[in-house]
Amino acid sequence: MTYISIYLIIICFFGLSLNTRKSQINIFLLINLFILFIIAGFRFSVGGDWHNFTFLYERLYGLSYPKFSYTSDPIFDLIFWISGKINGGQVFVNIIYSGLFCTSLFVFSKRYKYPFL
DSSP states (O other): OHHHHHHHHHHHHHHHTTTSOHHHHHHHHHHHHHHHHHHHHTOOSOSTTHHHHHHHHHHHHTOSSOOOOSSSOHHHHHHHHHHHHTTOHHHHHHHHHHHHHHHHHHHHHTTSSSTTO
């Protein structure tokens, strides 16, 4: 229910931003992307792939250098390995990927007149 409430708040921001100035739209967009970053970055034990991530994290945790496999993306393995070295866990990996996604979405969306569409 909490996620539905948060998404309804975001939808309200969409409606408020239709008749506003560009600077205000960017502020609304940043607020919405920050909420998305928090939801996606700090999720724990959510999703069908969480157990696969646990397996990858445990496989890469004890290595002295990253062992890249052909079954996974090398950058993904590297981020998991770094997370294991700093004891960040899977949440650290989610934060990194969520930050990359939200930053890219902001850069892409702010180019348009209606970035929420």
